[in-house]
Amino acid sequence: MANTKTNPKALVLIADGTEEMEFTITYDTLVRADFDTTSAFVYATEQGAKASPATSITEATIMANSGARITIPNAPVATCSRGVKIMADTVFEYSRDSDSNEKFGPDKFDLLVLPGGLKGAETLANTNTGVPRLVREYLDKGKYVGTICAGSLAARSADLPRQPITSHPAVKSELEPAFDYSEESVVVSGKLVTTRGPGSTFAFILTLVELIQGEDKRLEISPPMMFPPKTPWNAPCQISAPVVLGDYRAWQGYPTLSLGNQYYVTGVNLVPVSPASVCNPTLQSCLAWIFLDNAFPSAASLFPTSRVIPMSSEVLNASGEDRSLLNAAEAEYTIGSNYLSTATGELSERDREQTEARLLQKLDRRMYYLVFTVILSRVIRYNVAAAQPLGFDKDLQLDTYLFSFVLSGFYVGYFTGAIFSCILLHQKISRPKAYLSYTLMAMGLVTFCTGLVTTYYQALLARFLQGFLEPLYFLCTMNYVSKWYKQNELVERVGHVVCGNFLGIGMSYLVATIWSVSKSGVLELPSWSWLFFVEGGVTAAAAIGAMLILPSLPDDRTISWLSSAEHVLARGRKSNDACDLPIDATLGLSLTLKDGKVWYLIAIRFLVTLCSSTALLYPPLTETMGYDTPVTLLLCVPPWLFAAALSLLQSRYSTEVQAHRGRIVLPYYVGALGFIIADATIHHAGFYPWLFLMAQTEIGNGIFYVWVTLVAGGPLAKQVMTLVFVTTIPHEYEDLADPGLRASGKHTLWRI
Structure with a gap:
């Protein structure tokens, strides 16, 4: 070992069953590169190093530089995978009671290397040895960690965040669920460097030498090692064969x-x-x-x-x-x-901008179909309210209170589904478009079956299932959009999704208007049944289209409608937005509950939710104007189409979220003004225009949902949990005995 104090220090672990070549190539190359290198023997016991098995403690005889033989009692000797015995410099010691390993921790070394060999790798990956915890400590301190062959199993035991990794193919199946597995020989992922086996160990360790010591050091030690001329880590290397141009x-x-x-x-x-x-x-x-x-x-x-x-x-x-x-x-x-x-x-920057523009254009065309599916999901949310003027409550013999319970059942299911959706998002859905398609299909089938209900309990169950499925779809939609777009692009795209919400409300009442023309229904079924049949059937059909049209994740190399350059750019655009902290539901819940900003956001969203619940009240509100059922339902459509247009306009000019917080708040004041004036003019001719202002309350959501994740910050777990909390605040529904806003003065004040 070199004695220069300024030399970087490396710790190489070894255990019974370690692969000989991977250890010796690593150790020898580090010494050549002037690393102060230490090998530490790790015992394969439940108690770590405190219980020393006799098979690994032997009396070793070595030959000193002088030629004399020296006997070393109690030497830590590892029996490697091919029977070769290697004596380590020291014994790895680990204390469970200590927050950090003082002797072998990141403050003592600059590099930690874990060789492979299946038996040895299993020992190093055992949490009882303390090695996985040590791996995490090194990475947390910004120190390099290298794993060879099956040694990458320790990365899984250390609960590292999802990232590119490689290993020997024998343990590929154990790593694929938790990491982005690569077939490359050497993979550099931040401070974690991994390789596949003995044959790639030279490339692996020389990569680490250059990352820590610089290119000059690699060029210094490579030539004396006499690599074949065309090996990529050997320099210089000239190509003598002529280059043939490809397509x-x-x-x-x-x-x-x-x-x-x-x-x-x-x-x-x-x-x-x-x-x-x-x-x-x-x-x-x-x-x-x-x-x-x-x-x-x-x-x-x-x-x-x-x-x-x-x-x-x-x-x-x-x-x-x-x-x-x-x-x-x-x-x-x-x-x-x-x-x-x-x-x-x-x-060049110009070509990159052109490629990115083409990518966004192609992506936006397909994402518009996602907005269409969001419209259908919002139609489903409000279809029961739209079905009430068609006789839904009377045919099921529901009084005002039972009907309000049916409506509220949606939000009970919504909260339950949001919790389940949070769990799924933490598992990192690998095929989101399939997940979205199946969920949308289920929503369509439940809606179709709602047209067959005949009792209060059947209607309540159908409404609960509708509510349960919507957050499974909506929260995944928000997460799905964020996988393709950068942060400064999300506001406009999420604004399109929110615009779809408003269009969905308007479409729900428009479809109900069409079916209200036939009071007797078709095939002896009431009009409201056909309303559910049509909406459910269209939604189920749209789910099939979603499977065919929506793109998979950027990492999918089989996307045929992207060129190679666009594909590479799509994968690289989001890399800087990745969070290094792990995905952990308990951690996310804890961080969310402790963050005061999150509770303030929840309070804001709670008041907005109370206001938005009036969307269910639009039919009884417009009914006070004295028109028949078709006109009453038709009057509910324009306010929401107007809100959709303003939402789209606002999101288009709000790409910089931090610079436009006022655009989130302004719609709330406009909506409050609408509530005040509507309450004062409920039985007057000027009442209807103020419904347009009332519908503006949720326009700010296009920015608000993105703002929530920015304010929440932290790991993905916290951002997801915050979004769940904000989107599952309880809704209210008012007694419809008197459909006017005056009948609920206290709730009107709440909304204001």
Whole structure:
């Protein structure tokens, strides 16, 4: 071990069953790179190092530099996976009672390495040994952690947040549920560096050497190790074979490099590798990752010298079949680590903006279908209120109080479903579009069956199920939209979703108006039954369309309607928004309950919810104007269409949430004014226009829902829990004995 005090320090763990090559290559290379390297033996016992098994404590005889043999009693000797015995420098000690491991903690070392070998890896992954906790401590302190082969199991035991990782294929199935598994040989994810096995250990440890000591140190120690000429971590490495130009369309996005204002396309003897394989914050923006054929992929800083063909931007935009444009002269360029880690190898800013604009255009076209499904879900929420003028309550012999209970049953189910939805969101739904489609299908079927109810209890159960399913759909919709759009784009897109809410309310009353024309119904069924049949059938059919039209997550490489460049950009756009804290429901609940800002948001949303509950009262309110049922229902439509238009207009000009908080509050004042004047003019001709103002109360939600997550901050668990709390505040429904607002003066004041 080197004695220089300024040398970085490395801790390499070893246990019975550790893979010999992975340990020795790591240890030896670190010593060559001037790391103060220490190996620590980890016992495979329930009590950790406190109970030392006799099989690992032996009397070891070693030969000193002088040639003399020295006997070491009680030496910690590991019997490796192929029977080779290796004596560690010390014994790993761990205390459960201590918040930090003083002897082996991150304050003592700069790097922690966990070799593989299945038996040894299982020991290191055992929480009783304290190693998983140590892994977490190192990462929390910003220190590097490296795992080799099955050693990546310790990352799972440490409950690390979801991130790219790799390992030996034998343990792939154990890691895939918790991580974004990669087939690359070396994966850098922040301070966590993982590799696949003995054969990739050199690439792995040299990556760590460069990340900690710099490129010069790697270049210093590599040549004496006599790697074959074309290994990617060996420098310099020249390509003697001529570069053959490939079809640009087949390589679009990955192999395109930019040096200044010049563009280059690599040849077919270079292999594109997904940028997901390197997630270090300093390397995240790289879009072009290239390696030699059959080479071990490593960090971007380990790229070899490559031959590329210079191409103009006109050539890049041309069809790959136009071979005349591809006959550019060959030129040799050195594309080194400094270029790729700083200039990032991506397209020019102008081209990136154009690609992003095309991506958003394609994405928005498909997301409009999501708004359509939101409209249908909101139609379902208000269909019982719309069915009341059609005789729903009279046919089921529901008095005012029983009918209000039926309406309230929706919100009991809503709160229950929101809790269940929160649990599902914490599990990170892997196929959200399938989840949304199935949920929407269930909503349609329940609505269809509501048209067949004949008793109060059947109607109450149907209403409860409708309420239970809506948060499963709506909360996942909000989360789903956030997976595709950046924070500054969310306000307008969430505004579209909120606009869909208003359109849904208006559509609910419009559909009811159509069916109210036939009082006798069709096929001896009442009009309100057909109202539920039509709405339920359309919703179920829309669920099938959602499965076909909505995109999956950006990580899905099978999305055919995105070009390679757009696909890479879609995955990279959201990387900076990721939170490093773990997803934990208990943690989210605790942080939410302790945050005073969250309770203030809940109070605001509570008052807004009380106001918005008047959407259920619009039919009895317009009925006071003395018109028949069709006109009464039709009069309920314009206020909500007007609210939808204003909501869309507001969200379009509110992309900067923090700079437009006033746009959240202003609709509340407008709505309050509408309540005051409507209450004073309930039986006058000027009453109807104020219903338009009353409908403005929820316009601010397009920004409010995004603002909630920004104010909540913290891990995803807290943001989701806050959104659940804010969206599940109890609703009220007023006694309809007197449909006027005067009959509920105290509640009118509450709303104001």
